[in-house]
Amino acid sequence: MKAEIISIGSEILRGQITDTNANFIAKKLVESGIDLEHISAVSDYPESLLSTLKLALQRSDLIITTGGLGPTEDDITYQVIAKALHLKLIKYPEAEENLKIFFKKINRTISPSNLKQIYLPEGAKIIINQYGTAPAMILVKDNKIICSFPGVPYEMKNLIEENLIPYLKEKFPPSMIKKSKILKITGLGEAAVNELIRGYINKQTDYSFGIYAHPEDIQVQVTTQAPTEKEVEKLLQSSVNQLTKILGNYIYGSDEETIEEVVGNLLKTKKLKLAVAESCTGGMLGEMLTRIPGSSEYFQGGVISYQAKIKEDLLKVPLEVITKHGEVSQQVARLMAEGVRINCHSNIGISITGIAGPGGATEKKKVGLVYMALADGKKTIIQKHQLFGNRQLIRIRACRRVLNMLRLHLLGSGFTSSYL
Amino acid sequence: MKAEIISIGSEILRGQITDTNANFIAKKLVESGIDLEHISAVSDYPESLLSTLKLALQRSDLIITTGGLGPTEDDITYQVIAKALHLKLIKYPEAEENLKIFFKKINRTISPSNLKQIYLPEGAKIIINQYGTAPAMILVKDNKIICSFPGVPYEMKNLIEENLIPYLKEKFPPSMIKKSKILKITGLGEAAVNELIRGYINKQTDYSFGIYAHPEDIQVQVTTQAPTEKEVEKLLQSSVNQLTKILGNYIYGSDEETIEEVVGNLLKTKKLKLAVAESCTGGMLGEMLTRIPGSSEYFQGGVISYQAKIKEDLLKVPLEVITKHGEVSQQVARLMAEGVRINCHSNIGISITGIAGPGGATEKKKVGLVYMALADGKKTIIQKHQLFGNRQLIRIRACRRVLNMLRLHLLGSGFTSSYL
Numbered sequence: 001m002k003a004e005i006i007s008i009g010s011e012i013l014r015g016q017i018t019d020t021n022a023n024f025i026a027k028k029l030v031e032s033g034i035d036l037e038h039i040s041a042v043s044d045y046p047e048s049l050l051s052t053l054k055l056a057l058q059r060s061d062l063i064i065t066t067g068g069l070g071p072t073e074d075d076i077t078y079q080v081i082a083k084a085l086h087l088k089l090i091k092y093p094e095a096e097e098n099l100k101i102f103f104k105k106i107n108r109t110i111s112p113s114n115l116k117q118i119y120l121p122e123g124a125k126i127i128i129n130q131y132g133t134a135p136a137m138i139l140v141k142d143n144k145i146i147c148s149f150p151g152v153p154y155e156m157k158n159l160i161e162e163n164l165i166p167y168l169k170e171k172f173p174p175s176m177i178k179k180s181k182i183l184k185i186t187g188l189g190e191a192a193v194n195e196l197i198r199g200y201i202n203k204q205t206d207y208s209f210g211i212y213a214h215p216e217d218i219q220v221q222v223t224t225q226a227p228t229e230k231e232v233e234k235l236l237q238s239s240v241n242q243l244t245k246i247l248g249n250y251i252y253g254s255d256e257e258t259i260e261e262v263v264g265n266l267l268k269t270k271k272l273k274l275a276v277a278e279s280c281t282g283g284m285l286g287e288m289l290t291r292i293p294g295s296s297e298y299f300q301g302g303v304i305s306y307q308a309k310i311k312e313d314l315l316k317v318p319l320e321v322i323t324k325h326g327e328v329s330q331q332v333a334r335l336m337a338e339g340v341r342i343n344c345h346s347n348i349g350i351s352i353t354g355i356a357g358p359g360g361a362t363e364k365k366k367v368g369l370v371y372m373a374l375a376d377g378k379k380t381i382i383q384k385h386q387l388f389g390n391r392q393l394i395r396i397r398a399c400r401r402v403l404n405m406l407r408l409h410l411l412g413s414g415f416t417s418s419y420l
Numbered sequence: 421m422k423a424e425i426i427s428i429g430s431e432i433l434r435g436q437i438t439d440t441n442a443n444f445i446a447k448k449l450v451e452s453g454i455d456l457e458h459i460s461a462v463s464d465y466p467e468s469l470l471s472t473l474k475l476a477l478q479r480s481d482l483i484i485t486t487g488g489l490g491p492t493e494d495d496i497t498y499q500v501i502a503k504a505l506h507l508k509l510i511k512y513p514e515a516e517e518n519l520k521i522f523f524k525k526i527n528r529t530i531s532p533s534n535l536k537q538i539y540l541p542e543g544a545k546i547i548i549n550q551y552g553t554a555p556a557m558i559l560v561k562d563n564k565i566i567c568s569f570p571g572v573p574y575e576m577k578n579l580i581e582e583n584l585i586p587y588l589k590e591k592f593p594p595s596m597i598k599k600s601k602i603l604k605i606t607g608l609g610e611a612a613v614n615e616l617i618r619g620y621i622n623k624q625t626d627y628s629f630g631i632y633a634h635p636e637d638i639q640v641q642v643t644t645q646a647p648t649e650k651e652v653e654k655l656l657q658s659s660v661n662q663l664t665k666i667l668g669n670y671i672y673g674s675d676e677e678t679i680e681e682v683v684g685n686l687l688k689t690k691k692l693k694l695a696v697a698e699s700c701t702g703g704m705l706g707e708m709l710t711r712i713p714g715s716s717e718y719f720q721g722g723v724i725s726y727q728a729k730i731k732e733d734l735l736k737v738p739l740e741v742i743t744k745h746g747e748v749s750q751q752v753a754r755l756m757a758e759g760v761r762i763n764c765h766s767n768i769g770i771s772i773t774g775i776a777g778p779g780g781a782t783e784k785k786k787v788g789l790v791y792m793a794l795a796d797g798k799k800t801i802i803q804k805h806q807l808f809g810n811r812q813l814i815r816i817r818a819c820r821r822v823l824n825m826l827r828l829h830l831l832g833s834g835f836t837s838s839y840l
Contacts, residue, residue, distance in 0.1 A: 013456045015446030016630065016641075020438050022461070027435030036433045037468060041442070041459035048457060055475070180434075191491040191531035191553075198533075210464075211492050212431055215574060221436075276703075276724070282710025283696075283703030286724040290702025293778055293811060301730040304696070304706040306721035310764055314723070314734055344730055358713055388526055389551075391713060393574065 001172065003029055003036045004060035006052055008067035008077055009151055010043040021066045021156055028165055033174030034062065044074040046083075053084040057144055064164070067151030069134035071113040077148055078137075082121040085141050089119040095135045098128050127163045131155040138167060176225040177232045181240050184253045185218040186404050193218050197246055207239050215393060216400055217252075217259075252407060259403045260288045266410040267298035267348075274406075275344030276302035277315055277336040279327065279353040280370065285399045300344045305336065315339030326365070328353050330382045333371035341375045349375045350406055352398050356391045368394050372402040374409055381409065421592060422457045423449055424480035426472055428487035428497055429571055430463040441486045441576055448585055453594025454482070464494040466503075473504040477564055484584070487571030489554035491533040497568055498557075502541040505561050509539040515555045518548045547583045551575040558587060597652045598645040601660050604673045605638040606824050613638050617666055627659050635813060636820055637672075637679075672827060679823045680708045686830040687718035687768075694826075695764030696722035697735055697756035699747065699773035700790070705819045720764045725756065735759035746785070748773050750802045753791035761795045769795045770826055772818050776811045788814050792822040794829055801829065 005026065007019045022039045029036050037060065042052045049068070056063045068077030082089050095118035103110045120126055120137050127136035134150040136159050147164055149156045185193055190213040197220065201209045210221040222239045226232035244251060253262045267274055276285045283304045289295055305311040308322050317335040325331040333353050341349025354370030361367045368387040373380055383405055387397045425446065427439045442459045449456050457480065462472045469488070476483045488497035502509050515538040523530045540546055540557050547556035554570040556579045567584055569576045605613055610633040617640065621629045630641040642659045646652035664671060673682045687694055696705045703724045709715055725731040728747055732739050737755040745751040753773050761769025774790030781787045788807040793800055803825055807817045 012443075013446055013459065014450050015443050015448075015456075016632075018438065018440050018443040019459075023432075023435055023438040025435075026433055030434050036435075037463070038472075039433065039439075039461040043457065051479075052458075189528065189531070191533045192528075194492045194533050195531055210430060210494060212436075213490060213572065215572070221431075278703070278706075280710075281707070282715075282719070283698070283706025283722070283724065284710075286698075286703025286726075287701070287707050287815075290700075290726065290815075291812060295702075296726060299702070299726055301724040301726035302703070303723055303734070304703065304721040306706075306710065306716060306719055307765075310721040313763065313765075343733065345727075345733075386525070386527060389574065392711060395707075395710075 001034060001062060002060045003034050003062040003064070004038040004056045005036065005040070006049075006056060006063065006065045007039070007041040007151075008044065008049060008065055009041070010045075010074070012041045013043050021151065021153055024153070024157055025064055025066070025160060028160060029168075030178070032165060032168050032172075033176065033178055034168065034172065044068065044076060046076055046080055049076065049080045050084055053080060057084065057146075061143070062145045062168075063147070065146070065148045066156050069117065069136070069148060069150045071111070071117055071133065075116075078120055081139070081146060081148065085121065085139075085146070087121040087123065087141075090122045091118055092120050092124075092126050092135065093118075094126060094128060095120070098130070098135065099133060102130075102133055127159055129155060129159060131158055136163070138164065176227060177229055178223065178225040179232045179236050180221055180223040181236055182255050183220045183222070183240065183243055183247065183251050184257065184259075185220065185247060185250045186216075186252050186259065186400060188218060188247075188250050189213075190218050193220065193247070193250075197243060200242055200246060204239070206235060215389070216396065220247075249408060249411065252404065258291075259400055259407065261292050263403050263407050263410070264289065264292045264295055264298060266407065270410060272298060272347040272410075273300050273345070274298055275300045275340045275346035275349050277311075277340035277349065277351040278302065278304050279306060279311075279336070279351075280356040281352050281354075281395045281399055282306060284395055285350070285352060285402065288399055288403070300346045302340055302344060311336060311339075315343065328355055328365055328369060328371060330371050330373075330384065333373040334375070334380050334382055337373035337375040338380060341377065347376065348406070348409075350402050351375075352402055354385075354387075354394070354398055356394045356398075358391060370394070370398045370401070372398065372405060374402070374405055376409070381405065421454060421482060422480045423454050423482040423484070424458040424476050425456065425460070426469075426476060426483065426485045427459070427461040427571075428464065428469060428485055429461070430465075430494070432461040433463050441571065441573060444573070444577055445484055445486070445580060448580060449588075450598070452585055452588050452592070453596070453598060454588060454592065464488065464496060466496055466500055469496065469500045470504055473500060477504065477566075481563070482565045482588075483567070485566070485568045486576055489537065489556070489568065489570045491531065491537055491553065495536075498540055501559070501566060501568065505541065505559075505566070507541040507543065507561075510542045511538055512540050512544075512546050512555065513538075514546060514548060515540070518550070518555065519553060522550075522553055547579055549575055549579060551578055556583065558584065596645045596647060597649055598643065599652045599656050600641055600643040601656055602675050603640045603642075603660065603663055603667065603671050604677065604679075605640065605667060605670045606672050606679065606820065608638060608667075608670050609633075610638050613640065613667070613670075617663060620662055620666060624659070626655060635809070636816065640667075669828065669831065672824065678708075678711075679820055679827065681712050683823050683827050683830070684709065684712045684715055684718060686827065690830060692718060692768055692830075693720050693766040694718055695720045695760045695766035695769050697731075697760035697769065697771040698722065698724050699726060699731075699756070699771075700776040701772050701774075701815045701819055702726060704815055705770070705772060705822065708819055708823070720766045722760055722764060731756060731759075735763065748775055748785055748789060748791060750791050750793075750804060753793040754795070754800050754802055757793035757795040758800060761797065767796065768826070768829075770822050771795075772822055774805075774807075774814070774818055776814045776818075778811060790814070790818045790821075792818065792825065794822070794825055796829075801825065 336351035357367030756771035777787030
């Protein structure tokens with residue numbers, strides 16, 4: 001079955017809003033085992049919508065529209081669907097009843113323009129909208145299923161989850177259960193990941209793979225299907241095992257896991273306390289670590305040592321070291337990590353000092369130069385990176401690098417000290 | 421001229437990512453006076469992309485694609501465009517040169533799979549991508565303009581602003597110039613803003629208005645048009661003046677301005693130094709302030725006092741105050757702000773301490789309770805807020821509240837002390 005989403009509304013094409021509805025529906029369809037082939041956004045002009053609908057009726061079996069069900073003149077979805085399918089619009093008394101109940105609830109009188117909302121294409125199975133005034137519908141004609149939902153995300157989401165998804169699951173019980181796993185990779189580029197796993201990927205017939213580059217990491221997605229939940233889990237795990245063998249410690253987590261969560265869990269397991277000393281990242285590292293509920297179990301806090309004086313006073317970095325080597329130097333990174341470890345009563349101190357730009361660069365120290373250090377009381381590891389991107393990306397990448405350095409250190413992996 | 425956007429990537433159709441690129445491009449086209457008629461998202465399958473492209477070539481004059489320019493097997497945009505237009509792919513030496521420069525900059529070796537990225541459809545005007553490995557292009561054939569940009573938002577945005585928009589403006593100078601201004605409001609809800617400005621809005625005929633509610637603020641957009649740049653600017657300014665009269669200090673900035681930028685400019689003008697003491701926000705406030713290039717002119721740094729011991733040691737908050745009133749209390753907020761001001765050598769210290777949740781609440785102190793303080797050496801202002809949302813939203817809102825408190829303080833406005 002081929003499925004298609006049409007998002008209706010000139011405000012999408014004018015760039016006033018991002019179409020987030022399509023993403024929600026796409027997710028729900030995938031979970032129901034239905035493949036989505038097209039997403040389109042069209043304006044409120046009847047001709048645009050009509051041609052888009054006609055095309056959809058040719059190429060798709062299931063068409064889901066959102067938007068254009070309101071009370072104003074530019075809400076034309078039901079009229080155009082009726083035209084495309086050569087159907088009349090007829091009055092649905094249950095829609096009229098719902099309007100009355102709704103307006104009574106909000107203590108207003110029905111405005112005449114709301115009355116157009118009670119007319120739907122003939123033959124439609126109406127879905128009463130208890131969240132607003134616009135009724136939704138499911139319409140089956142000539143083996144095509146056309147469904148329309150309001151564009152207001154809150155109404156659309158509730159109505160789709162409560163009505164469309166159960167309808168689709170009953171009508172099209174998935175013969176195969178499909179599952180995906182995302183492996184999240186750091187420390188390798190997209191092309192390098194591709195080269196490492198291509199040999200394996202190309203030999204597989206039971207799986208599909210995708211490699212995606214994000215600003216923060218590279219993600220490998222593996223998807224497979226089987227008739228039962230148990231079989232699909234087994235099949236998926238087998239591929240994940242193979243990929244893990246190839247990619248090893250470059251994989252930092254899977255699916256919704258974040259690097260700060262992975263690091264947090266390692267610290268919790270090892271009962272270690274962490275403190276941070278941040279210069280160019282200005283608090284971002286601490287902010288990331290404290291996104292995790294319960295991070296107070298292992299995160300002590302830290303110092304935002306944006307100015308040299310704070311490095312000296314709160315981290316006890318001697319002023320002469322700063323003067324001699326500069327604030328962005330391996331010597332200062334080391335003393336920041338060691339200083340914050342002691343002054344914030346932690347087992348491990350990590351630090352970042354760098355040039356996030358656009359200003360602050362010198363002949364020898366370019367924008368993107370970042371030193372980071374990890375001190376555990378026995379030794380201090382220092383890394384030097386030349387990062388790229390704009391100011392914010394350099395800062396994000398610096399935080400992720402130092403968190404990865406910490407992750408590998410906690411895993412007991414050797415290759416964190418090889419950078420400098 | 422009819423314009424169309426095609427977003428390429430199976431991850432959009434599988435619901436893994438929301439297509440935010442189309443929204444950015446739509447906005448830019450509107451600003452250039454070009455009407456967008458269609459937005460489509462298609463998967464990485466060559467047949468899907470080919471049929472979508474063929475349809476676009478029939479119905480549109482300007483086609484902008486994003487995505488599918490990477491080094492992996494599923495990156496097929498240039499191959500499919502070449503096929504749709506019956507063109508050969510040829511090697512662009514400048515793309516090869518750029519790859520070499522790029523990989524040298526990030527200190528990695530070029531992977532063989534990156535080499536596919538130097539082949540573009542014959543006749544394309546190549547756009548060198550200094551932000552990544554994938555070159556973009558503008559291709560004119562049979563009076564159709566086909567442009568391709570990478571899917572990575574950061575690369576796409578820069579390349580479109582620097583190349584496509586100037587190209588379109590030169591080729592299609594708009595007859596009417598349309599301009600918008602966004603006024604950003606904090607401290608009022610959407611309905612309250614609507615009620616305040618409705619009287620004014622309803623009387624206007626030369627303008628269109630929109631009120632949008634975001635998680636961080638409320639935005640009022642005013643749009644107008646005129647034949648010349650000067651006229652449209654004058655017209656727009658006149659409405660902005662009226663709205664500013666009504667909304668006053670609730671407006672913290674306009675267009676791309678952020679609250680941290682506005683506060684930074686005020687501090688710079690007044691030659692004041694700022695330090696932060698953060699508990700539940702864990703560094704977020706410092707991170708926001710240091711997003712601004714040049715923030716070292718007024719931002720000294722601060723302390724992430726996640727644990728009580730750090731409040732005591734680095735901020736000199738007496739342990740007995742913490743024990744008596746609790747870490748989340750007006751007394752501790754006050755002493756944190758006063759302590760960080762002195763210990764970080766600043767004119768002003770601001771602090772946040774609260775319960776971001778989901779854990780940590782007590783009978784009397786619910787999730788979302790946040791105390792914040794501002795100390796300037798003469799007096800200390802304290803606010804108490806009961807914020808709503810999830811952990812991250814509560815933290816964001818706390819930071820924005822304290823920055824707004826600082827903004828109003830720097831403006832000399834009286835109503836910051838009225839909360840507690």
